Amino acid sequence: MSLTITCPICGKRDGYEFRFGGEDKGPRPEEDGLTPQRWCEYVHLNECVAGVQKEWWVHKDGCGSWFTIHRDSVMNVEVATLEAHK
Amino acid sequence: MFGKYKPLWGEKTQLKSSYDVVIIGGGLHSLATAYFLAKEHGITDVAIIEKNYIGFGGAGRNTAIVRANQRTQYNVPLYKEALDLWPVLTKELDYNLMFNNCGNLNLMHSEAAMKAARMTIATAQFHGVESHLLDAKEAKELVPALNISEDITFPIHGAMFHPPGGIVRHDAVVWGLAKGASKYGVQIHQQTEATAVNTKNGKIVSVETSRGTINTSKVLISAGGYSASLIYGMLGIKLPISVLTIQAMVTQPLKPLLNHVVSSGAYHCYANQTLKGEIATGAHMDQWPNYTTQTTAHYIKHQAEALSEFLPCLRGLRFMRIWSGLADMTPDMAPILDGNDQIKGFFMNCGWGYFGFKSCTVSGKYMAEFIAKGEAPDMIKPFNLRRYEQHKLMGETAELVTYTPNN
Amino acid sequence: MITRINQLPTLRVDPANKVVFDYKGKDYVGVKGDTVATALYHNGVRIFGRSLKYHRPRGLYSLDGECSNTCMEIDGIPNVRTENTLVKQGMKVKEQNVKGSAENDMMGFIDKLDWMMPAGFYYKTMHKPASIWPIAMKQIRKAAGLGVLSPDFEMPGKFDQIFPSADVVVIGGGPAGMNAALAAADKGLRVIIMESRPWLGGFFDYRTFDYKDAQYKNSKPLYSRARELASKVESHANIRVFKHTSVVGTYTNNLVTGFQIGGDNDKFNERYIEIRAKSVVVAAGCIERPLLFENNERPGVMQVACAHRLARTYGILAGEKAVFSVGHDLGLEAAVDLFDLGMKIICVADVREDGQNPYLMIELAKRNIPYLKGWVASEAHGSKRVNKVTMTTLDGTISRDFECDLVVASAGLTPINGHLTLAHAKLRYDSHTNFFVADTMPEKTHAAGRMLGLEDSLSIEVSGKLAGLNAALDCKLMPQSYGNTEVDALKSEIESFTAQSKELPGPARGSKFVTAPVKGRKTFICFDEDTTIKNIKQTIDMGFDVPELIKRFTSAGTGPGQGGIPGHNLPLYVAKYTAASSKCFSSSSSSSIQSLGATPKPTNVRPPLVPTLIATYSGSKHIMMKRTPMDEMQRADGGVFRKIGVWERARYFSDDFSCKKEIENVRNNVGMLDGSTLGKFRIHGPDALKVLQRVYVSDMSKVKTGRVKYSAMCNDDGCVIDDGVVVKLAENDYYFTTSTARAGATIEWLRYHTRFDGWDFYVVNLTDSMGVINLSGPNARKVLQKITSEDVSNSAFPFSGYKEFIIKDTIPVKAMRLGFVGELSYELHVPSSYMVSLWNMVKDAGKEFNIQNFGVEAQNVLRMEKCHIILGQESEQRTNLLDLGLGFLWDRTKKDAKTIGAVALRQAENDPTRFRLVGFEMENNGRAARDGALIVDDKVRGYVCTARDSFTLNKAVGMALVESHLAKVGTRIQIFEDECKGELIYGTVVPMPFYDPDGKRMKS
Incomplete structure (x- = not known):
């Protein structure tokens, strides 16, 4: 495997220029009425999808942008959409 | 002398329509759980459901290192018992698990690391596990191939030496446990995929497989790197797990050169010589979730660079095979052993990261007790899932293991 | 020594150019272009080594190094593939894994003990009683392994690395690969072609036959066609040629890795190459599938291309009297050609019932070479080398012995698929070719040539050209690369070539899987691991029914040559045996189980495709660490440096690692520290x-x-x-x-x-553009005042103050009054380029006070006395803000800010079971506990973070993280240190900080 990732600013680059930033879980939950379970879910729990998932990456050795891509975790390749490679 | 050649783990049989316990996953933890369920608790009506073949996953892909020099008081006794089990099981199973009790040498590359090692060593000694701090010279006496000069990226300050550890023949454990479990009547169904776990009123009722439905009230998912995905997919339970691809490799075989397991955190590298003479080495994971078992060019090169520095004689050797497996990492590097909580009759054993081999027998033993009695034995109580929402991570590593923005 | 045939146009050696090398202490003479293996063979060496388990004699088999048969130690390096290594003047060559010599190995008797060692015998033996195992294990370790390496071995030679990029990478420099390279290069693309042999040409290179030359405009032999293509490729401006370069890995997104062996004019011995391409053409060709019969690896048994290339490429006739047992036309062709070169061909047996090239049949007949259709070798005889072979009909009813010194044996061809499968191609068994072929190809990857099953020369060339054009199309379809018209033109060109290729012969029918009708006790399916057909049967009977599992149980295909020898035969054999043996399947309605034995399943191929030196992978890596602007000056002042994170930092300034003088100087006088890494x-x-x-x-x-x-x-x-x-x-x-x-x-x-x-x-x-000088101690103000006109008095610049000023009209300083070490202290932040100047000014100004450097460890003790924490020392990642007693920093009122951490702190703040950071001192003036010591009672209750014998306080103090019930001042804590053997030492929890609790010194 040899991951490449498309940075919205710098284009397609070697995967090792980036750092993974987690499954996309959306913005953090509102604090009002927040239970420890819900907070734990946001902080620690993952769906661990074996397939395509939306996830965050940062172009660590490049422009520093945070962005999301879709990636097939079985093949370890970037794909265009959630539906791709299914 | 060797008699007739009979199937080691029983003839292939029909899948029955019900079992007392269904175990999803045909790896080491499952086989061990089945073995102890049958042997210790008399529960023999057990089916192991394996999509590929037994030992397909981490069981056959790890580099077989065993040790008990963990960091916390919850882990050390568990791994100690695991170490003690190898000779016992060799005898019980009448199968040579080839425990090579060569000892592990964990290199330290800074004063801070030496301090961290002291704590780990003190924890080991407090629990009656042998482990010592060596200086660089003493380490070199033990492993003459070490480079203890200053002119490497991470000069060696000393090492943690753990004599009770070593290497076990991983495949032998798979086959030995399979043989042992099937002798008691456990059925191992290979090439059989579990596709769903059905519940009713918060209780387990059945398991769907590619070969039909099995009625059961107790299900254990213990499928190594695939557990988290299966547990979420089948039961909607999310886990604090990230599944990563971990790689290892061997060199061409040569006559004895390394007599210990040597490892280095700073270099992300360990090396030991197998009984076949290969230098087995590994440790790297690409730092993002993956279910691929392909390897990377990046890593085999990294490994060569690392070995070139601290074991420079190995530069004259050739890598001949690199492979990879999955490691289900938790933030505190400690497993999740839980059950009868969210769903009655549902048990899980996962999150072992890259410690799944050294722990397999003991985790099987206690999960068997958990399943048989319905109550978690004290030894594994701390490894419950709720510790994460209670902000009580185990601290098996000083640093958090997360695959989110760097903290 | 055999006489070389010196006048062949196909030769790749220079017989006039002698090379002298050392084999086992004696001088041997080879010629330039020889591999070590061919030079030794020329000198009469037939037994190159002994096999791993049974110490069976082994010799030349494939000439491409697919197994360990011909591995030797060269210049101290073990396991060198002599078939792939060019002989060099002065080389020192030794045989491996022998007691005595390869010729007379004292361990040879083990071959007779195979009955003691059935498949998996290790698992069933040597553990009863348990005390036997450690002893047995020692013997196993000694017996295992091939070469020897000394722990103080220093690898000689230079190792380089390059990371070129290319539009198209072509793997394989044979006829298909060269055509692919030319096709893509002609479209203006940058092409890299990689070939493992030292020359381009592939399987055309050694062949003189021109029986199909009508298809070429100018009738010419294949080798000559190869050289014509090679010269075009090598002179093409868009093609970069890497010869003597093995591809070892292919990965997704078209990453290709390999290594090149340096030639006479290269400045490296080996060079790691990693290429990111836009498209990849794989034209790796085929190797031969070994023929399975008794003693099928006896020296004197070799594959077709081995015998043929020995003659045509190296001028060496492998034997005088040869028997051929083959399954494809290349075998017939070799028999005819070797006959013409002077070898006596006793007979040619062919396992195929039909499908032979009629032209070759005529040529065989012309030469009166007996041809045995439907016959196969069943057993080779001769204890150390072949002197006779038994041939039988396929059903085993008739057999005949032939005396000979050479058995050319080859069951068929097998494609080199590794480059495709590593890049995620899925293989499928194809019954027409009897090959595993790629079912789904990796993205932007194209296969060409013989690996598709093509045998016709022109078909092979056209398939290469087509692959090259398709690769070109991949590149041109990339976003914003080329205009539509160009893409359309290329597409129609591809269409016309596709049509043309359909006119040519397609994949040829492969020879069927045939095993000699023998029990297989000495029929080796894997040479490296001495795995026999009998072992495979035993394993299947034990319930191991997947080739990958059988591989694990028998070790077949896990040796130095990996799957090179057994890779194709093992799945075929398993499929055949499991299909035949009904007992493997008890009555079950499940089709998934029944299908296990039906179609052959390939075993996994893993990188590196060719064993690769660790030195080569490592390349020219060198150490890179960051250094601060004051690095040199601190070294000149006697700094003892340590690598800490990405930096090199001065940790001590004397051999006294307790840092007494450094500490006392800061407490009583003034010291300076390089804080630039902040x-x-x-x-x-x-x-x-x-x-x-x-x-x-x-x-x-x-x-x-x-x-x-x-x-x-x-x-x-x-x-x-x-x-x-x-x-x-x-x-x-x-x-x-x-x-x-x-x-x-x-x-x-x-x-x-x-x-x-x-x-x-x-x-x-x-971080890198600003440097920091920390000036600390009671005399710090006096020193600072000397270099600036800015008022730095306590009232003008109090504790926690911040000032910006200019020193000497030039140096802009951001100055902070902090007190990490617990004394009057200034942190001067200035641009890195001014750091040296400012450092010198501070030093000069401090001269009259005898200012001294202090290092990171002195700072560590100083701040510990003041109970200022260092994260990672007084905390680990599960330590929260409240545990550390830093709750006063937390502002709970700014809810809208969504402060990171606030939610969890609120949830955990009333949890009584958390750790607390406490200060303690040792009882009875005892020494400090060691960092990392445990706080215990019947359980572990915490640990010592940092503790030191404080020179300032004249007692041992430290900080520890403990369970909260132990956190009250006055609590006695029991400390368990490593190696204490149960002897605890004791401390008492005391208030923090230990030093200057009111902060008078820091604030005055």
Whole structure:
């Protein structure tokens, strides 16, 4: 495997220029009425999808942008959409 | 002398329509759980459901290192018992698990690391596990191939030496446990995929497989790197797990050169010589979730660079095979052993990261007790899932293991 | 020594150019171009080594190094493939894994003991009684392994690495590969072609036959066609040629790795090559599938191309009297050609019933070479080398013995698929070719040539050209690369070539899988691991029914040559045997089980495709660490440096690692420390304050101009990840510091936690562009005042103050009054380029006070006496802000800021079971406990973070993280150190800080 990732600013680059930033879980939950379970879910729990998932990456050795891509975790390749490679 | 050649783990049989316990996953933890369920608790009506073949996953892909020099008081006794089990099981199973009790040498590359090692060593000694701090010279006496000069990226300050550890023949454990479990009547169904776990009123009722439905009230998912995905997919339970691809490799075989397991955190590298003479080495994971078992060019090169520095004689050797497996990492590097909580009759054993081999027998033993009695034995109580929402991570590593923005 | 045939046009050696090398202490003579193996063979060496388990004699078999048969030690390096290594003047060559010599190996008797060692015998033996195992294991270890390596071995030679990019990479420099390269290069693309042999040409290179030459415009033999193509390729401006280069890995997204062996004019011995391409053509060709019969690896048994190339490429006739047992036309062709070169061909047996090339049949007949259709070799005889072979009909009813010194044996061909499968191609068994062929190809990857099953020369060339054009199309379809017209033209060109190729012969029918009708006790399916057919049967009977499992149980295919020898035969054999043996399948209706034995399943191929030196993979890597601007000056002052994170830092300034003098000098006088590794940042823009409110636990709106604010950052678990100071430069313009370790991740952290907000701010990492001098001690003010006209008195520049001023009209300084070490202290931040000047000024100014350097360890003790924490020392990642007693930093009122960590801190703040950071001193003036010692009762209750014998306080003090019930002042704590053998030492919890509790010294 040899991951490449498309940075919205710098284009397609070697995967090792980036750092993974987690499954996309959306913005953090509102604090009002927040239970420890819900907070734990946001902080620690993952769906661990074996397939395509939306996830965050940062172009660590490049422009520093945070962005999301879709990636097939079985093949370890970037794909265009959630539906791709299914 | 060797008699007739009979199937080691029983003839292939029909899948029955019900079992007392269904175990999803045909790896080491499952086989061990089945073995102890049958042997210790008399529960023999057990089916192991394996999509590929037994030992397909981490069981056959790890580099077989065993040790008990963990960091916390919850882990050390568990791994100690695991170490003690190898000779016992060799005898019980009448199968040579080839425990090579060569000892592990964990290199330290800074004063801070030496301090961290002291704590780990003190924890080991407090629990009656042998482990010592060596200086660089003493380490070199033990492993003459070490480079203890200053002119490497991470000069060696000393090492943690753990004599009770070593290497076990991983495949032998798979086959030995399979043989042992099937002798008691456990059925191992290979090439059989579990596709769903059905519940009713918060209780387990059945398991769907590619070969039909099995009625059961107790299900254990213990499928190594695939557990988290299966547990979420089948039961909607999310886990604090990230599944990563971990790689290892061997060199061409040569006559004895390394007599210990040597490892280095700073270099992300360990090396030991197998009984076949290969230098087995590994440790790297690409730092993002993956279910691929392909390897990377990046890593085999990294490994060569690392070995070139601290074991420079190995530069004259050739890598001949690199492979990879999955490691289900938790933030505190400690497993999740839980059950009868969210769903009655549902048990899980996962999150072992890259410690799944050294722990397999003991985790099987206690999960068997958990399943048989319905109550978690004290030894594994701390490894419950709720510790994460209670902000009580185990601290098996000083640093958090997360695959989110760097903290 | 055999006479060389010197006049062949196909030769790749220069017989006039002698090379003298050392074999087992004696001089041997080869010629330039010889491999070590061919030179030895020419000198009469037939037994190259002994096999791993049974110590069977082994010799030349394939000439391409697919197994360990011909591995030797060369110049101290073990396991060198002599078939792939060019002989060099003065080389020292030794045989391996022998007691005595390869010719007379004292371990040879083991071959007779195979009955003791059935498949998996290790698992069933040597563990009863348990005490036997350690002894047995020692013997196993000694017996295992081939070569020898000394622990102090130093690898000679130079190793290079390059990372070129290319539009198209072509793997394989045979006829298909060369055509592919030319086709793509002619379209203006940058092409790299990689070929493992030292020349381009592939399987055309050694063949003189021109029986199909009508298809070429000018009738010419194949070798000559190969050389014509090669010269075009090598002279093409768009093609970069890497010869003597093995491809070892292919990965997704078209990453290709390999290594090149240096030639006479190269400045490297070996060179690692890693290429990211836009498209890849794989034209790796075929190897031969070994024929399975008794003693099928006896020296004197070799494959077709081995015998043929020995003659045509190296001028060496492999034997005088040969028997052929083959399954494809190349075997017939070799028999005819070798006959013409003077070899006696006793007979040619062919396992095929039909499908032979009629032209070759005529040529065989012309030469009166007996041809046995439907016959196969069943057993080779001769104890160390072949002297006779038994041939039988396929059904085993008739057999005949033939005396000979050479058995050319080859069951069929097998494609080299590794390059495809490593890049995720899925293989499928194809019954027509009897090959595993790629079912789904990796993206932007194209296969060509013989590996598709093509045998016709022109078909092979056209398939190469087509692959090259398809690769060109991949490149041209890339976004914004080329115009539509060009793409359309290329597409129609591809269409016309596709049509043309359909006119040519397609994949040929492969020879069927045939095993000689023998029990297989000495029929080796894997040479490296001495795995026999009998072992495979035993294994299947034990219930191992998947080739991959059988591989694990028998070790077949896990030796130095990996799957090279057994890779194709094992799955075929398993399929055949499991299909035949009904007992493997008890009555079951499940089709999934029944299908297990039906079609052959390939075993996995893994990188590296060719065994590769660790030295080669390592390449020319060198160590890179960051150094501060004051690095040299501190070294000149006797600094003892350590690598800490990405930096090299001065940890001590004498051999006394307790740092007594350094510490006392700071407490009583004045010292200077290089603090340049601190993370330093500027954040500005309309939303800068909002960002700080998000990441820091304190209310950052309260940061006042001219004041320094100390605060901390937490993660979402409330655990402290960083601490540092913030100063306000202007409205929404701040300068802040982070700990050294966090510098690299800080911006990423800020951006991550504001990624949904769309805030407008700029943040700049100034860590490397700013340096820091920490000037500390009671005399610090006096020193500072000497170099600046700015009023630095306590009233003008009090504790926690911040000032900007210019030194000597030139150097802009950001100065902070801090007190990490617990004394009057200034932190001077200046641009890195001024650091040396300022350092010297401070040093000069301090001369009259005898100013001294102090290092990181002295600072560590000084701050510990003051109970100032260092993250990672007084904390681990599960330690939260409250555990550390830093709760006072947390502002609970700024809920809207969504401060990172606040949620978790609120959830955990009333938990009584958490750790607390406490100060303690040792009882009865005892020595300090060692860092990392445990706090225990019947269980572990905490651990010592940092503890030292304090020169300042004249007692041993330290900080520890303990369970909260032990945190009360006055509590006695029991300390368990490593190697204490149960002898505990004791301390008492005392108030913090230990030194100057009122902060008078720091603040005055």
